[in-house]
């Protein structure tokens with residue numbers, strides 16, 4: 001079989017809400033194609049929805065980063081001499097394979113059930129209300145990211161984990177540094193280590209004062225994880241729990257403001273919100289490109305032989321626009337489309353642990369925002385909104401908005 | 406139609422409960438799937454199939 005080879009991954013977006021056109025064209029020609037990594041490794045680029053699901057669902061692929069060939073040339077030569085620093089940290093179960101992954105994730109799964117998360121609705125509603133009141137107190141204009149999209153999920157995850165929100169300066173900026181594609185490997189590592197230190201202190205404090213009413217205290221009370229595991233688990237939850245939802249709220253609002261006909265559906269039919277959130281997730285995806293996996297054995301998929309050791313990039317934003325899965329007009333935002341089955345939360349055993357929480361935060365966040373500010377509008381030209389093209393999690397850096405009533 | 410679930414595969418994503426809480430629940434301890442109706446009535450057959458296809462860990466089978 002002749003195969004389509006990309007010398008590098010196109011990452012430039014021509015429009016704010018769409019993945020790079022070139023990658024969508026690759027999906028049209030070859031849902032599984034070849035991709036050169038920065039060290040010359042000829043790996044794989046997977047863009048078809050069915051194929052992405054198949055690989056993310058397969059036990060033959062690993063998510064341990066020390067197995068990956070790197071995509072980004074800037075990191076080449078900067079990597080630490082020994083691979084130790086790239087090895088998964090015990091407790092960072094996103095980057096661990098079974099059986100460790102299974103053991104660690106299970107310690108938390110009971111805390112993120114649909115029922116538990118639904119019970120938080122009212123409480124999340126008051127956090128959203130307070131934040132909107134705060135926004136109104138600022139006058140007639142604000143940066144929606146700074147005053148709403150980032151604080152809401154940060155307040156929620158801090159309270160759930162038992163982290164003092166007043167100490168957010170110890171993780172928000174460093175999270176941004178870790179996710180920035182402009183950071184050197186060392187800068188990202190340093191930021192990582194500072195948050196790790198913050199989390200170690202948190203674990204020490206909670207061990208000294210047991211019985212707290214939060215997820216980390218509950219986790220420690222089980223006696224199951226080691227201290228190192230517990231602090232890395234806390235860190236994973238803290239990072240994954242605030243940046244992602246914040247970016248969906250930020251760029252999701254931008255998207256709705258740019259699609260007034262769709263926003264009208266939301267305003268006229270409050271019950272449309274559940275599917276609207278799924279469709280916004282499908283349409284925006286927010287993971288910029290990726291995730292990656294490494295084949296543990298030779299695997300044949302759709303006639304392609306992926307060899308043990310090959311690195312595979314699963315392109316979620318493009319897979320979520322696959323017409324085979326979303327027929328009709330997958331490139332359009334359509335809040336009435338059945339959008340379930342998107343892979344914006346991933347697929348397989350690593351599928352987002354916090355997805356039920358994120359769904360509730362987004363449903364309540366978008367609903368209340370447009371109820372409270374029905375005439376919310378962009379306060380700059382759309383071209384002036386700074387896009388997170390340089391971040392692993394896509395979105396907007398800020399969103400200047402204004403309102404009259 | 407018969408639904409069967411495999412708790413050892415389940416990763417507690419909650420997709421089944423989100424899809425049809427009449428058919429599925431989650432264990433309070435470790436979030437794994439609890440089957441509420443092994444033989445769904447006609448009006449739940451479509452959601453049973455959907456839950457099986459959405460499950461990220463292929464822990465639900467329909468026969």
Ligand code: HEM
Pocket residue numbers: 063093094095105157236237240241242244245248285286287291292343344345346347349350351352353354355357358
């Ligand atoms: C809109 C918001 C969110 C999006 C788009 C999102 C997306 C994702 C994706 C795509 C993955 C899988 C990555 C992979 O397979 O390599 C993932 C994993 C994860 N997410 Fe989220 N997430 C969101 C919100 C949250 C929240 C609120 C939490 C919080 C508590 C959270 C916690 C996690 C954890 C712990 C994992 C690792 C799961 C594992 O490895 O088993 N996420 N998320």
